[in-house]
Amino acid sequence: MQLYLPIAEIPVNMFLIFGMGGAVGFLSGLFGIGGGFLLTPLLIFSGIPPAVSVATVTTQVVASSASAVVTYIRRKAIDLKLATVLLIGGIAGSAIGVLLFDMLQAVGQLDVVIALSYVTFLGTIGILMLVESVRAIRRRRTGAPVQTRRPGQHNWIHGLPLKVRFRRSKLYVSVIPVLGLGAGIGFLGTILGIGGGFMMVPALIYLLRVPTSIVIGTSLFQILFTMSAATIFHAMGTQTVDIVLALTLMIGGVIGAQFGARMGQNLRGDQLRLLLALLVLSVGLRFAVDLLLTPEDLYSIAITKGAGT
């Protein structure tokens, strides 16, 4: 069934979009991720304009994280104070992101920046996750003891000024890295159309040493509101949020996520992380191939003024 998208101004196959939302939703439920980094490239590769893909996925991420945040609020597994500070940074980062997005689009370099960023971030995170999960699997096989968080262990971050106490996370840390982390991920999320959970969670664990029990809920909470802000910024700035596309994706997504989550319970954590690492790497690789191989068509056209902009 063909469905005309009012903002993208093209008809799409509704079942295809629904299916994409469902498949990515399944994976996001399985791995406990937002799935933006999979969904945005899928939409781009299937012919939706990159600007519309990115902006619309920010809306879809709102839906998928809202669904999970409810659960974490019920379990009280969120550090609201930490999330709020992250969120302040996130909103600022997101606003800057939209400005840059608009600028890059005007000079015709948006696509390449999106592709390069995907290669860089997915490549790095993918390799880190791959190494970590392979080590974990080996450790489990050899029966070596698992390293846990050692209290009192400090890194350079703990030497920064403007310290604030985050009771729920049992942290006494400067707000500078917290704001910076929020801003960085808000910025990237807005430009790349991702929630950034797969970057936020390791950063909170390894850099700030937030207890793992609180990390996911806090990260989701911050993503929910940063992406809400990003949706509004995109709607106002680039005007590329397609509500029809978003709704189709999110309905597919939330349904898929339920099945994914059920299946995820039957798999080991380290195996899941290995699979996720491979998935992240392959998306990064796909972008890298596009950047490095001689394109089929060297020319492209973009409407810059008048009808249809």
Added chain:
Amino acid sequence: MIRPFILVLVLIAAWTVPQRTQAEDLVTALSADMVSIQSNFTGTEIVIFGQVSRDLNTISRRGNYDLAIVVQGPAQDVTARRKGRFLGVWINRDYERFRDVPSFYAVASTTSIGDMADRVLLDEYEIGLNHLNLAITGSSDVPLSERDDFRRAFLRLRQEQGLYSEQRESIEFLTESMFRTSVSLPANIPVGNYTVESFLFQDGVLLSQTEAELSVAKTGFEQLTFEMAQDHSFFYGLIAVILAMFTGWLAGVIFKKD
């Protein structure tokens, strides 16, 4: 006895009196004046009917009429870019901006366009893709020798998108003076006011021309959504967020783990 005599007189008069410029009249009608884009829009087709009528005192000309019908969409500025290698990565490098080019351009004709009239005339009325005026704006770093590559690439990409087309021999004469053709409007056409210009040629001379208007507009939900996104973008964004949160929350409630 008198009748043939009058006929001869009329014929002589027609022959000697200087030809009026609009001896042939061209009338066209569209199957629809408005194309509305709704959620099930996947492109459409408009049919153009027309008639060539002659003045009573114009003698029938030898040879056939040549017709060209040009459908044009609202103007837009388009940037054509060319990728080049930069530090091993393919990125957009050179570009050329075309000003006020039609967002949609389709020409239907009875014969091949080059045979209908000379270059100057075709250029003047922009009949045929090769006769479109693709004006370049501002300064351009592209060397003169490569400008044609951009022009060709632009026309090629537009044709691939289905937005530009040239269909020779697509006008069908139903009777000696009545004709019909159809032009397909793809799903990705921009909204706005379109013009349908018809040109009547004979032996390279433009005998008559006429213009009709066609409007393409989003209607109903599509229009509402589009206008909301344009004019009340903050509320549009807010609605998107609320909708997303509600969907997420609803899913959380429905699929709540026991």
